[in-house]
Amino acid sequence: MRPVRTLGAVMAIGIVTFATACGGDDGGSGAEPDAKTVTVQAANGAVSVPAAPKRIVSLSPTHTETLFAIGAGPQVVAVDAYSNHPAAAPRTKLSGFKPNAEAIIAYKPDLVVLSDDMDGIVKALEKVKVPVLLEPAAKNLDEAYDEIGDLGQATGHQAEAKKVTDGMRADIQKTVAASSKAKSLTYYHELDNQLHSVSSKTFVGQVYGMFGLQNIADKADKASGGYPQLSREYLLKQDPDLIFLADTKCCGQNAAALTKRPGWSDLDAVGHGGVVELDDDIASRWGPRLAEFVKAIGDAVQKVQ
Known part of the structure; x- marks a missing residue:
């Protein structure tokens, strides 16, 4: 993804709640009615997703890396063509730059993660009740950490996400202090x-x-x-x-x-x-x-x- 664009706002940590699931007969999330959900505050508002999504699609190389780093890799069923790390990521022909709603829905996702709302893809997926987390390019380090926390909460790996961000903070501080x-x-x-x-x-x-x-x-x-x-x-x-x-x-x-x-x-x-x-x-x-x-x-x- 080139270059890094300065989009997005600070993402607040969401809260666990109970709500009607986002499933449907139209190729949507597949979540069972009345299932436990987690509400995450993203750039596209408060998004309710299954507490432990099993079919995640990522259309952002950065977020693909995060999902695998926090232990949510086994829940990821498809990633975009530019998600080249880690090697285990299930790369497809999906594109975050020219997203195709039908192609994304074909993977029966219960959560889609992306960093850009290109061609109105967020609304297109929301129409068929597929939960979407829009986490734009971070403008600073705090936003980067917040987005990792958001993905941890959305996928049931909140503790692992905190471990990742704590490690990042420590490593970065150590490097800067040594120079x-x-x-x-x-x-x-x-x-x-x-x-x-x-x-x-x-x-x-x-x-x-x-x-x-x-x-x-x-x-x-x-x-x-x-x-x-x-x-x-x-x-x-x-x-x-x-x-x-x-x-x-x-x-x-x-x-x-x-x-x-x-x-x-x-x-x-x-x-x-x-x-x-x-x-x-x-x-x-x-x-x-x-x-x-x-x-x-x-x-x-x-x-x-």
């Missing part, structure tokens, strides 16, 4: 080889901000919503201390490739080991592997200081 503030260091985060980047106001930019790094893309971010496209001349003039490549998979970029770009071999980061090759997926998702992204930044900061 001295790098206020004098500048960086460039590359989304693709067309020089699209992120500004400090994005989720990704905020992660870098924890280390005190200065983002060279901020001055170029005017009307691009946090994702400016830099010119080669501008980037060469800025000469960042660190270059983070989040396009190693999509665009085949690496440290060696940068030396072939006109003028790039003269950059300080390229000449002195300041190029960091990131995993595209880890750098663009706000789920359980976020601590790995933070660790990659922390290691780079310590290396150059």
Whole structure:
């Protein structure tokens, strides 16, 4: 999913309640009438789902990772084509960008999880009484933790979800504490080889901000919503201390490739080991592997200081 978009709001923890189940004869959830349900507050409102859904469909790579990390993997029957982690995830041709209600309903889900309401898919599924949790891209760390908590509550794995978020918090705090503030260091985060980047106001930019790094893309971010496209001349003039490549998979970029770009071999980061090759997926998702992204930044900061 590229790039990470700043959508969504803080998700409050829901409460357990009893309500009429969401089943139906029209290909809906399949939950039994009067079954115990859990109400979760998501971006699409208060959503009632079976207390222990058995047929979950995920249309978000981030949420797929979360479901498996909190132990709900066995309950997942289908995920979208971009959900490539973990390997055990049941990938299909389903799309979160061009969702097809009929194709989703064919899996007889009792819960659908997604991060974007593309083409009115939420209402389309709600019409046939399929519970849908809309958990948009997190705008900050707290929202990322809240969404993991939401999925834990919705799937009957609340304790496991808390364990995951507690571990993430501890790992991130440890990494940041071990890396001295790098206020004098500048960086460039590359989304693709067309020089699209992120500004400090994005989720990704905020992660870098924890280390005190200065983002060279901020001055170029005017009307691009946090994702400016830099010119080669501008980037060469800025000469960042660190270059983070989040396009190693999509665009085949690496440290060696940068030396072939006109003028790039003269950059300080390229000449002195300041190029960091990131995993595209880890750098663009706000789920359980976020601590790995933070660790990659922390290691780079310590290396150059």
